[in-house]
Amino acid sequence: MNNNLIYVVDDEQNIRDLICAYLKKESFETRSFQDGEIALEAFKSSPSDMLIIDIMMPVMDGYSLCRKIREFSNVPIIMVSARDEEIDRILGLELGSDDYISKPFSPRELVARVKTVFRRFKPEQVSELAHEQLIEQTSNKITCGDISIFTDERKVLKERSEIVLTNKEYELLSFMVVNKNKAFTREQLVSNLWGYEYIGDNRSIDDLVKKVRKKLSEKGSSLEITTVWGYGYKICG
DSSP states (O other), rough: OOOOOEEEOOHHHHHHHHHHHHHHHOOOOOESSSSSSHHHHHHSSSSEEEEEEEESSSSHHHHHHHHHHHHTTTOOOEEEEESSHHHHHHHHHTTOOEEEESSOHHHHHHHHHHHHHHTTTSGSSSOOOGGGHHHHHHHEEEEEETTEETTTTTTEEETEEEOOOOOOHHHHHHHHHHTTTTOEEHHHHHHHHSSSSOOSSHHHHHHHHHHHHHHHHHOOOOOOOEEEEEEEEOOOO
């Protein structure tokens, strides 16, 4: 039985009603909003466990809503767009969304992606490949170099200073730390971070790596995501 509350933000009432109906069948709680401003104020006073946000909306569009929420929350966000444009997907991911789906979409596919995103937020599923390594450490704390990752809180510290990461940045760093010394292709990283076959190129991974590197550097961390030329990326520890 789900107790997760999901905000559905779309200026088309029939789309809101359809999404909410399918989510309620899976026992999710829902609230719907017709524009970003109303949703933002509601979230500030009573946060949801996830937001499904349409990109093209009057008053405040989905990009702006995602950006404002990311200023103070790492709540899971799925972006929805009537345009199947690569630039829309990349921009949505850069702003910190956790998934992206294009209209028209199957409501069942959307529900499946909602469940996938929620599963990825369980610390024990950061990496099935590294189960034995996780057992050797505490269930809450993973260390690599001068970085500590607290999986229960999804918090990353460089010594006592917190490194603030988006959900995808956190998932990339924690996955690679747990699997340190192992090289991954961009395709493997996409598969592990998104949990389904990603349509488009793999520049989203390059962007994530660039942002994580910058945040590690800004804190003076010695931990590095190294490029394996012609293959992908790895972390040595």
